[in-house]
Amino acid sequence: MAQRGIREFHGKKMMANYWTEYLPNLAKYDGKIVLVDPKTDMNELAKQNPWLKQEKLVVKPDQLIGKRGKNNLILLNSTFDEAKKWLNKRMNKDVTIGKVTDKLTHFLIEPFIPHDKNKEYYVAITSNREGDAIYFSAHGGVDIESVWDTVVTIQVPILSSINNIKIAEKLPKEVPEEEKAMVAEFIKGLFKFYVDFGYAYLEINPIAMTKEAFIPLDTVARLDDTAQFVCGNKWGNIEFPAPFGRRLTKEEKFVKDLDEKSGASLKLTVINPSGRVWTLVAGGGASVVYTDTVFDLGFKDELANYGEYSGNPSTDETYQYTKTILDLMTREKNPKGKILIIGGGIANFTDVAKTFTGIIKALKEYKQQLIDNKVRIYVRRGGPNYQEGLKNMKDLGKILGVPIEVFGPEAHMTSIVSMALKGNAGA
């Protein structure tokens, strides 16, 4: 539940679908655009969208990737056949942008719009605590940071209306006088669209201005997904793609499915499968703190995963979750042994003994693998029924065959991290 990026395709479609409602006096952006994924039948696509074969095209990946031009990921002014060839070469292939590598799976195709390069504007709307800010520059189509001094900012306070703001007067002088009214009208309409549709970020760079029309060429957008219940019906059938570079392993996918089916929260990100330090932590905040602490104590190369369980998961859910982690951590032996941190803060209302039941069941099942991998376990937890939960863990320690150190609220939350790591520093 937060701000989440949407595909450029969906952002533009949304604009096209509601254009006349918000910009009745400006020529309609027709929303000629298609999304191509690995399953798309290109010939069928061309049949349904005859313009693909009639017009010159632009093709680019649509996976929340920035700076596509710089990374040579835009095909301009091409024919349909050229576009097909270009796509074939890239579809399902890995590409590295900065430090992030991921597979290209989604592309958009839209008509190539010949226009006056001097009429490429920049417009963006962002939100802040006090209201929403509109950014406008007559120098679009370039990295906006490099021309930031040409950008005008119009802040619209949260409890006021854009109707009370004289936008035309605030536009930069590069916009010709006779066009100012039209640009102002566009900005006003776009702003209302932004507000009504639950956007949290919308950047069009550039937007091409032709004689009487505005055409968004490159769009980046984020929606506030908590606004789903207010404007979800206007969004249509959109998806929130995972950020570029977030490729899920089989185990991460398994936990994600578990999470989606459950009312509780179960998260797993594997950082380094050969890492020696694994965490199994209750609570969103606590899990971050534990991961931080491993990191801050200088063991970042040893940290294997980030993850958390919270929101009162069932015994079976914690069992499945624990099994997934135990399976991962016992695949590859390390002569120095491994560490499992079963951590958590002081729960408000989660029954600690109950959630530990599933964890204990999984630990018992992995007894031999834990011994073989020389795993040492550190437990810290507080909250309802924690005494019983900790006692069950201590009892388990007597039969599991690997050392388990158990602590309650009397120990600082992250003290088991330093205990585990320092005890291990010489090894």
Next chain:
Amino acid sequence: MSNYKLFDKNTQAIIFGYQQRAIQRMLDFDYACERKNPSIVAIVDPTRDGYHKCFWGPEEIILPIYTSIKEAAEKHPQADVMVNFASFRSAYPRTREALEIDSIRTVAIIAEGIPERYTRELAAIARQKGKWIIGPATVGAIKGGAFKIGNTGGMIDNIIASRLHRPGSVAFVSKSGGLLNELNNIVSRNSDGVYEGIAIGGDLYPGSTFIDHVMRFQQDPDAAMIVLLGEVGGRDEYDIVNALKTGKITKSLVAWCIGTCSKMFSAGVQFGHAGAKARTDLETADAKNKALKEAGAVVPDSFDDLGKKIKETFDKLVKEGKVKPKPDREPKKTPMDLSTAITEGMVRIPTHFVSTITDERGDQPMYAGVPLTEVVENGYGIGGVIGLLWFKKELPKWGTGFIELVLQIVADHGPAVSGAHNAIISARAGKDLISSLVSGLLTIGPRFGGAIDGAAYWFKKFHDEAKEPKEMVDDMKAMDILIPGIGHRVKSVINPDKRVELLKKYARENFPKTDYLDYALAVEKVTTAKRDNLILNVDGCVGILFVDMLNSLGFSKQEISDIIETGALNGLFVLGRSIGFMGHILDQKRLKENLYRHPWNDILYASPKKEEIK
């Protein structure tokens, strides 16, 4: 109250949402704190009004429930806090409503998932009106020895373990509600305890921010030092940095931002909180920790040392004489809930009910130990279910078949019999289905339908006492009792009752043994010799065959007698005939029949004369 204090020992709140557990937890905290009055004056629930019963220490008190915030506030103008438990869908309008009411100064919003635009609007309205919003997406806040919002602080034993039932000197503010409990623990172990702890919530735009609360603590002479727990994402921590730099914050401030690990995730990770994502370098936890440290805050190297830094800072203040540690005291003991005591095996109480036939507490109802799905999948049928629920016995196919045969046979015997007649008359008087059915059922007794039990009883008795059939007939006559189950108004030896024929045929073909039926037919021979309509009738046959069935199933003689005594056999007639009665009732209603009135000419009026009754 000064404007930098949001709560004190007299603060009272209205709770929006019928959150019974949170309400009790607040009251338990109040009691442990030795507050004079409960911190809740009223509950608002749009779907109900009335009263809520809850505990104040060992005693019960009632809190009024209203359907509107306005009404609650008008009746209880002393309440200046509203704890808003409304869902993410309705939290916005409810909070707006509360902000419009003059007497309400602070609204705590618990729900997670409120659109950012809504929260920003609420925050702006609150600012305009000089009011406070805590949250959304938070557990709330707690003020040591004074007041707590909703579920903050967890269970009462945890609150006492963190010494929150009395004030300390350390004020803290955190984003995370989940870590608030942990902070209570850390602060209480490393200082004289918590003065006030606030969790502003994990959203990107919380209703009140770090700086709002830190500046309150700065002004409040009772807060000796301040702790800040920030996190990756957003820039609100920089307000603190600026306030430190410009000298607006002069009290000792220990600060830490969590999420330093975020730099490991190259694709950008969204942690649990909506606001917990760094979109620029400035928003990383590292950058914030560095800036805070440079501005003069006490910043540990990791969360691990947070407690140590708090202790050092607090001890230094004590040493310098700037703060006098607040005393400890024993909390006023809150009695344990019976349910908790039972769960923990501390008490035992005798139950007031026993049930030996069903258990509905698991995934599915169990009929005499058999899960419902098995009942359905294995085709127990109505007969099998009666076997389980009435006799706690898994009946063989021939047994369930017999029961179902009986139910079909007794289902109806036309509109003229007295039971059906009564049901029809009631239905025509406009009574509902259940009343009309009951009216028919109440007719069942010794003269109508009730002969099944009687027949079973008497035939079994004489059979078991090894009396000859003739002896039975004679003994009954001597006792002046008509033999139940013998005799029919129209049927006779030459005109046998088809229903009895069906039952006898079924028993002969399916029952392992029919000792009682054989005995009854021998008795019938004796009675029909006297008059040919003194045949074994349908009631008698059902009753006797039932005894045969139980006998074949291995029930002891005493057990069978006990079953007869409970009225179970009559139950079979009641169950079967209810089908017919309901048929008649539905029929009458379909026909829209009017109120029945018996004609005068069908009544003999034979009242005594006035003189005769003197």
